[in-house]
Amino acid sequence: MKFASLVLKSARRSKRRTALTMMSVAVAVFLFASLRAILDGFDAVSAASSATRLVTIRSTSMIFSMPRSHGEAIRATPGVRDITWANWFGGIYKDPKNFFGQFAVDPESYLRMYPEIVLSPEEKTAFIEDRTGCIVGDGIAKKYGWKLGDQIVLQPGIPVYGSQDFPFTIRGIYHAGSSAVDNQSMMFQWKYADERSIQKGEIGWIVSQVADPARAVQVAHAIDQQFANSPNETKTDTEQAFSAQFASMLGNLNVLLGSVALAVVITTLFVAGNTMAMSVRERTTEIAVMRTLGFPAATIFLLVVGEGIVVAGIGGLAGAAFARAIVNGETLGITGGFIPAFGVSNANFGVGFALSLLLGVLAAVIPASMASRLKIVDALRRVA
Amino acid sequence: MGLIANYNLRSMVVRKGTAAMTAGGIAMVVAVFVMTMAIAQGFRGALVASGSNENAILLRKGATSETVSAVLKSQLPLIEAMPQVARGADGRPLASPELVVIISLPRNSDGNPANVPVRGVGPKAFEVRNTIRFVEGRRFSAGTREINVGRQAVNRFRGVTLGSDVKFGSAAWKVVGIFTADDASFESELWGDVDLMMPAFQRNGYQSTTLKLVEPSAFESLAAAVGGDPRLDLKAYPERDYYEGQSETTGTLMRIFATFVTAILSIGAVFGAMNTMYAAVAYRTREIGTLRALGFSRVRIIAAFLAESMALAFVGGVIGCILALPVHGISTGAMNMTSFSELAFKFRITPALLGAGLVFSVLMGAVGGLLPALRAARIPVARALREI
Numbered sequence: 001m002k003f004a005s006l007v008l009k010s011a012r013r014s015k016r017r018t019a020l021t022m023m024s025v026a027v028a029v030f031l032f033a034s035l036r037a038i039l040d041g042f043d044a045v046s047a048a049s050s051a052t053r054l055v056t057i058r059s060t061s062m063i064f065s066m067p068r069s070h071g072e073a074i075r076a077t078p079g080v081r082d083i084t085w086a087n088w089f090g091g092i093y094k095d096p097k098n099f100f101g102q103f104a105v106d107p108e109s110y111l112r113m114y115p116e117i118v119l120s121p122e123e124k125t126a127f128i129e130d131r132t133g134c135i136v137g138d139g140i141a142k143k144y145g146w147k148l149g150d151q152i153v154l155q156p157g158i159p160v161y162g163s164q165d166f167p168f169t170i171r172g173i174y175h176a177g178s179s180a181v182d183n184q185s186m187m188f189q190w191k192y193a194d195e196r197s198i199q200k201g202e203i204g205w206i207v208s209q210v211a212d213p214a215r216a217v218q219v220a221h222a223i224d225q226q227f228a229n230s231p232n233e234t235k236t237d238t239e240q241a242f243s244a245q246f247a248s249m250l251g252n253l254n255v256l257l258g259s260v261a262l263a264v265v266i267t268t269l270f271v272a273g274n275t276m277a278m279s280v281r282e283r284t285t286e287i288a289v290m291r292t293l294g295f296p297a298a299t300i301f302l303l304v305v306g307e308g309i310v311v312a313g314i315g316g317l318a319g320a321a322f323a324r325a326i327v328n329g330e331t332l333g334i335t336g337g338f339i340p341a342f343g344v345s346n347a348n349f350g351v352g353f354a355l356s357l358l359l360g361v362l363a364a365v366i367p368a369s370m371a372s373r374l375k376i377v378d379a380l381r382r383v384a
Numbered sequence: 385m386g387l388i389a390n391y392n393l394r395s396m397v398v399r400k401g402t403a404a405m406t407a408g409g410i411a412m413v414v415a416v417f418v419m420t421m422a423i424a425q426g427f428r429g430a431l432v433a434s435g436s437n438e439n440a441i442l443l444r445k446g447a448t449s450e451t452v453s454a455v456l457k458s459q460l461p462l463i464e465a466m467p468q469v470a471r472g473a474d475g476r477p478l479a480s481p482e483l484v485v486i487i488s489l490p491r492n493s494d495g496n497p498a499n500v501p502v503r504g505v506g507p508k509a510f511e512v513r514n515t516i517r518f519v520e521g522r523r524f525s526a527g528t529r530e531i532n533v534g535r536q537a538v539n540r541f542r543g544v545t546l547g548s549d550v551k552f553g554s555a556a557w558k559v560v561g562i563f564t565a566d567d568a569s570f571e572s573e574l575w576g577d578v579d580l581m582m583p584a585f586q587r588n589g590y591q592s593t594t595l596k597l598v599e600p601s602a603f604e605s606l607a608a609a610v611g612g613d614p615r616l617d618l619k620a621y622p623e624r625d626y627y628e629g630q631s632e633t634t635g636t637l638m639r640i641f642a643t644f645v646t647a648i649l650s651i652g653a654v655f656g657a658m659n660t661m662y663a664a665v666a667y668r669t670r671e672i673g674t675l676r677a678l679g680f681s682r683v684r685i686i687a688a689f690l691a692e693s694m695a696l697a698f699v700g701g702v703i704g705c706i707l708a709l710p711v712h713g714i715s716t717g718a719m720n721m722t723s724f725s726e727l728a729f730k731f732r733i734t735p736a737l738l739g740a741g742l743v744f745s746v747l748m749g750a751v752g753g754l755l756p757a758l759r760a761a762r763i764p765v766a767r768a769l770r771e772i
């Protein structure tokens with residue numbers, strides 16, 4: 001600790017250089033923390049997904065529908081406590097670019113199944129009672145400036161729903177109680193869509209609640225067995241497995257973001273290592289003098305490493321703090337679609353900061369060992 | 385200029401450690417830029433390659449993609465009778481009515497299910513899409529449950545190799561041939577007879593019709609004829625435009641990601657270059673003083689240091705391009721958000737992309753070198769010469 005002021009002094013020796021190095025570390029940590037935050041956003045969805053909810057889709061693919069009678073058959077399966085169903089609507093709000101999830105649902109059972117969709121009791125009743133009513137997440141409500149009672153019109157995007165526009169009245173604005181549901185979707189009455197559908201009584205997927213999570217896999221298997229060899233074979237998974245698979249469809253994010261993060265670290269190492277080497281080279285004579293005065297080589301080594309840690313650490317703090325301030329879906333304007341809500345958490349902040357310390361150590365190791373192994377006689381003879 | 389260029393070049397060699405580190409930082413940035421952009425380009429390239437200038441695709445009015453389009457069976461003869469449609473050797477019109485559905489197949493790499501497009505095509509499909517080549521087996525025979533699989537799909541998904549039975553649409557389909565299509569998106573698809581696919585997927589119409597034009601210029605009159613016929617609720621698109629449009633949503637997202645990452649990364653590298661150049665200027669104060677005393681103007685000094693920084697960055701850029709090159713041609717996949725299915729494609733590094741990478745590196749050098757160069761020019765001659 002008694003060397004702290006010495007370390008700070010040497011860091012301040014060339015203010016511009018130190019500032020530039022700090023900023024490059026800050027940039028690296030900023031990028032790293034942001035990428036981690038986005039990745040965590042995806043992971044949070046599968047982590048918060050329930051292990052007691054099962055999702056049943058057609059085994060061919062989720063774009064195919066199944067008859068509503070499947071729902072009743074699933075309800076009768078031992079171990080199933082409750083069921084609900086939904087359809088993908090895929091409508092267009094004003095412009096095809098305004099993409100958000102729209103689900104035709106059975107209101108009562110859907111809200112019972114997803115307590116994470118938080119609505120006031122009045123909103124809930126109003127939604128259930130209005131055939132053309134809908135509820136929207138507070139995220140998209142804010143994005144499009146929607147208020148309770150507003151009329152919104154969707155143009156059907158899938159041929160089964162014909163070509164006539166669908167008007168809706170907003171009866172509720174929900175907020176998401178956990179990452180298992182997003183606040184970027186719209187739900188409305190399945191009956192309303194079904195009336196106009198070319199294929200009546202068809203549902204996209206069924207969600208069922210199992211009484212005992214430990215038996216979820218057996219129940220899922222029992223459900224699929226009922227429909228085996230029928231024209232509408234099904235595939236049932238826990239919601240957790242389902243959302244993990246869905247995320248994996250977006251591509252191998254872990255590998256992609258991981259390799260970018262690696263590139264960031266290497267680039268910063270080049271930059272920071274270079275600066276540390278420069279600053280050590282500049283001080284060759286001083287270091288030789290210190291060694292002559294009796295400072296052991298180990299102390300010199302630690303002094304240089306300490307400088308690296310201080311410079312990189314301050315940069316890292318700044319970068320992580322900046323990321324925390326601006327990196328979230330709302331500030332960056334990337335919400336909706338398949339991108340979950342994200343933001344820089346304490347853990348992302350901590351990992352980013354730890355990374356900067358590591359960068360500082362790594363960048364300083366070679367210059368520090370150079371400094372500590374300096375031959376005093378040679379160094380003193382040298383004219384800087 | 386000769387002397388000063390030589391001087392800067394040699395000073396770079398003298399400081400090889402520092403110079404190498406700076407170039408290394410820039411090389412990493414350029415490598416990341418080229419690789420991430422190669423993903424976006426490969427993705428777009430696969431879809432653009434699917435469209436041909438000689439073809440037109442007909443979709444329901446207002447439909448933005450095949451999956452949300454519909455073409456009635458009764459409309460097909462009307463389309464085929466149009467004079468703009470080319471004819472095959474047998475005199476039959478070269479038009480392929482098609483249906484695309486998505487099935488779920490486990491991926492080879494991790495066993496997770498992925499959405500794979502299955503395309504039902506008409507008997508003339510292989511003449512309409514003349515880039516299709518069979519690498520194994522043969523075409524499916526019309527009226528049988530035989531399918532052909534694209535080469536990328538064979539590599540990427542489980543259980544679709546030659547001779548295997550693929551189960552979908554409550555039937556088993558035998559793979560009898562594997563095809564390539566000049567890296568187009570069709571290589572990620574499974575193709576079979578549209579007339580058998582329709583009942584299998586409980587559809588009673590097609591989704592689109594792709595046809596070969598008698599000549600590319602016939603498109604205008606075809607579009608007018610299709611638009612003017614009240615029995616056809618359809619719109620004609622040049623096939624290339626259509627597929628290019630399909631790449632837009634996901635392609636743009638990929639480009640935004642690439643730009644975001646490289647922009648931020650380049651800031652770090654520019655700071656690094658700045659540090660190096662400031663140090664270079666500081667070490668050489670006396671030399672700069674000498675040059676100025678010899679009569680070299682401030683502008684020449686600025687130009688010299690800028691050039692040095694840009695040259696250093698350029699070397700980094702070249703290294704970065706070389707580092708990125710090995711990914712060219714590697715297959716990868718991503719979900720196309722427009723069709724909701726997985727598209728396999730190859731990283732594509734084009735000369736233009738490499739050129740952009742090099743320009744980018746020189747730009748980083750210029751930005752990083754500007755302030756230090758100005759500083760060099762502002763050094764008072766008398767004081768610089770006095771410095772040891």
